[in-house]
Amino acid sequence: xxxxxxxxxxxLAAVGSMATTSAIADTSGKRIALSNNxxxxxxxxxxLTSWDKVGSAAVADGMVAAADAFTTAENQVTEQAxxxxxxxxxxxxAIVINAASPEGLNGAVKEACDAGVVxxxxxxxxxxxxxxxxxxxxxxxxKVQVEYLADRLSDGGNLLEIRGLAGVFVDDEISxxxxxxxxxxxxxxxxxxxHGDWAQDVAQKAVAGILPSLPEIKAVVTQGGDGYGAAQAxxxxxxxxxxxxxxxxxxxxxxxxxxxxxxxxxxxxVSIAPGVSTLAFWVAQQVLDGKSVPQDLTxxxxxxxQDTLEESLANTQAGGVANVEYTLDDSIAVITGN
Numbered sequence: 001x002x003x004x005x006x007x008x009x010x011x012l013a014a015v016g017s018m019a020t021t022s023a024i025a026d027t028s029g030k031r032i033a034l035s036n037n038x039x040x041x042x043x044x045x046x047x048l049t050s051w052d053k054v055g056s057a058a059v060a061d062g063m064v065a066a067a068d069a070f071t072t073a074e075n076q077v078t079e080q081a082x083x084x085x086x087x088x089x090x091x092x093x094a095i096v097i098n099a100a101s102p103e104g105l106n107g108a109v110k111e112a113c114d115a116g117v118v119x120x121x122x123x124x125x126x127x128x129x130x131x132x133x134x135x136x137x138x139x140x141x142x143k144v145q146v147e148y149l150a151d152r153l154s155d156g157g158n159l160l161e162i163r164g165l166a167g168v169f170v171d172d173e174i175s176x177x178x179x180x181x182x183x184x185x186x187x188x189x190x191x192x193x194x195h196g197d198w199a200q201d202v203a204q205k206a207v208a209g210i211l212p213s214l215p216e217i218k219a220v221v222t223q224g225g226d227g228y229g230a231a232q233a234x235x236x237x238x239x240x241x242x243x244x245x246x247x248x249x250x251x252x253x254x255x256x257x258x259x260x261x262x263x264x265x266x267x268x269x270v271s272i273a274p275g276v277s278t279l280a281f282w283v284a285q286q287v288l289d290g291k292s293v294p295q296d297l298t299x300x301x302x303x304x305x306q307d308t309l310e311e312s313l314a315n316t317q318a319g320g321v322a323n324v325e326y327t328l329d330d331s332i333a334v335i336t337g338n
Contacts, residue, residue: 030093030288031066032281035083037100037124038075038165041199041225042249046321047098047123047274054278054325063328064285066092075165077104084108087117094118094284096277102127102169118287122280123272124169132287134280134297136272138170141301142177145221145245146185148268152243156187157218160210160242162196162203162230164223171195174223191215196226200251204229211237219243224271227252247271248302248322253313260309269304269312275325282331297338 034051038044048069055067070087072079077100085108087095095112099105099121106128112119113130122134149159161178164171175193182188192210196203203226211233220230224247234241241259246252246269259265276299287293302322304312316322326334 027064027285027288028062030064030285031068031091032064032094032096032284032288033066033087033090033092034069034277034281035080035087035095035097036069036071037080037098039071040197042319043198043225043247043271043274043321046323047277049320050275050323050325051277051281055281058281058285064288067281068092072100075100075168077101081105081108084112088112088115092117094120094288096280096284097121097124097126097131098277099124099126100168118284120280120284120287122276129295132283132293132295132297134276134283134299136276136299136301138173138272139177139180141270141272142174142179142221142223143181144177144270144303145268146178146181146188148245149188149219149221149243150181150185152266153187153218156185156189158191158215159188160207160214160217160220160230161190161193162207162220162222162226163193164196164198164225166195171223178221188219190221191217196223196229198223198225198247200225200229200232200249202226202229204233207233208236211239216240217242219245221245222247225249227269228255231255241265243267245270246304248304248312248316250313250316250318250320253304253309253316253322257309257313260306266306268306269309269322270301271321272299273302273324274321275323279326279331279334282326282328283335285328286331286335291335293335294338297334299334 058064080100109119109128109131119131125133194206207230219242222245227244227246228251248269248271
């Protein structure tokens, strides 16, 4: 498994020199909540599992008093805004947000800040200046897919784009990166685009629906959680399997290894690690602890190559996603690196 730094930082580079953290101020009475807008795919489930693992340990160790997670029933801005307002009323000291909209939650976020609540957004970030933001360069995550294909397919060809959840910041950014990559590599042309909602079953149905109208497809560019579904749709349609960029899910990596062993099939896989939620947790704790933290932090995405496939698959739980979880020391290293 390769962590692509994109020239920003290496997560663990400074950890060796920071094996002993600075003395911790008393955050044992502080309560941190996670406000999550969506949980309908394996990435979000892995993200919540990582949060619970690290948060529960922090509570057991007396680092904080609570690390509760709340997920809205629908991916709706109004519902998540109401959830955040409720968390303010419940007296949480910090709210970590995976947001349904970059701008739509800004009013609720400003209310939290005005009430003295620390707000940390990640993955789906918010633009309200008072909040902290932890982001991957999602545009580069989209662009790197096309750059990989340019190396593999010198003559180019037709592409199918599978997007994520409509209206979400992450979807817009990755798609923008894909289109920027195509603009720089004119040998490729996007022949169709569907929303797969970062879920295999949704992606399979969406691809199956558009395939009859498409010419030969040389490659599929994706956002994560959709590669295996795309492969099944091409198979069901009796069409040749193109190069499908994967998204670090266990079923995708398993399918890729099966194809690699059978025919030498080659591709790449890239996604943000769901354990970024644990970095957001520790950032909130550090701010509550009075530490100086940059308002904006950039972290790398995880890239799996043909050579690292077997190792990555062996370290990925069935039904899960290739992951990196953050300790307090790791998080201090990220903060320092930024």
